[in-house]
Amino acid sequence: MMTWSSTRTLALGLALIVVTNAVALIGVAYNRSEAESTLHLTQRELAHPYPYPWRGARENSGIALRLEWRVLDEETAEQRYFAMLYPSAGGAPSWLDKAKLEALGFAASRLETIRKQGDRHRAELSKEVLLVLELDGPAYQASLERVKRYVESPAAKGKREDTELKKILEAEQGENSRLFVVDAGLDLAALRAKYPDHARYAIVRGQVQPQLRSETRAPKLLGYISEISIHEINAPFELRKVFEFVPQTMGAIDQSKSPPYEVTVNFGKRLEPWITAAIRK
Numbered sequence: 001m002m003t004w005s006s007t008r009t010l011a012l013g014l015a016l017i018v019v020t021n022a023v024a025l026i027g028v029a030y031n032r033s034e035a036e037s038t039l040h041l042t043q044r045e046l047a048h049p050y051p052y053p054w055r056g057a058r059e060n061s062g063i064a065l066r067l068e069w070r071v072l073d074e075e076t077a078e079q080r081y082f083a084m085l086y087p088s089a090g091g092a093p094s095w096l097d098k099a100k101l102e103a104l105g106f107a108a109s110r111l112e113t114i115r116k117q118g119d120r121h122r123a124e125l126s127k128e129v130l131l132v133l134e135l136d137g138p139a140y141q142a143s144l145e146r147v148k149r150y151v152e153s154p155a156a157k158g159k160r161e162d163t164e165l166k167k168i169l170e171a172e173q174g175e176n177s178r179l180f181v182v183d184a185g186l187d188l189a190a191l192r193a194k195y196p197d198h199a200r201y202a203i204v205r206g207q208v209q210p211q212l213r214s215e216t217r218a219p220k221l222l223g224y225i226s227e228i229s230i231h232e233i234n235a236p237f238e239l240r241k242v243f244e245f246v247p248q249t250m251g252a253i254d255q256s257k258s259p260p261y262e263v264t265v266n267f268g269k270r271l272e273p274w275i276t277a278a279i280r281k
Helices: 004-031 075-081 098-103 108-117 138-152 154-159 162-174 188-194 237-243
Strands: 037-042 063-067 127-135 179-185 201-213 220-228 232-235 261-267 273-280
Touching: 037 127, 037 201, 063 237, 098 108, 098 220, 108 201, 108 220, 127 138, 127 188, 127 220, 138 154, 138 162, 138 179, 154 162, 179 188, 179 201, 179 220, 188 201, 201 261, 232 237, 232 273, 237 261, 237 273
Parallel strands: none
Antiparallel strands: 037 261, 063 232, 127 179, 127 201, 201 220, 261 273
């Protein structure tokens, strides 16, 4: 027989669950009460998140899409930028220099220590800031021009086959994400005033940490953008048919041959994204 104490414990547990869910729903409702920005993304910027399908995925009605974002790394890191056939997220752009890090709240004395000596514990200095995402703008055009210069350079032709260089260019032109982090700050209003186009620029939260770049004889201190706060966006049940067909090659998802689609993504008052529409193109 259940005692009064265990009954009270069960009731408190259920009440906590109810309150937690209510708070979460209120937060979602508040975030979606007004769109701070609206971006129209494609399969290049919003992709299926896993390189291999989950076991039993066909029976799973939920689909989560990964937000693909990039950073135009500084020029001295070009070889790392093209180390693979596709550039990965994360990087240290030249605009995120020591002065910018100080403006983001990093202590000048600690940054100077890292600049002079390096710091194996710099990840501990990771700080959440506001990041500006730019869709199909100057940063993407700069990246495209960088790829074109690279594939035509004697250094690239001496190390890679022509077919591989062609794939690198084709991927940048038609497959890689056009969504780039182009700025960072602490004040939402100030960033929005600087980037007033709500259909091209979205503001999100993300992590930045100082990093000492040593590709050259004079090491340079830059900020490394490691992640954004929202990695994946759940697709609404009524839109899942837009995304559920994914070609596979020997069991692996082939993103490059995924049917093209366009997705309308709103970023709300809490800067959290949600999908409002999606169509096959």
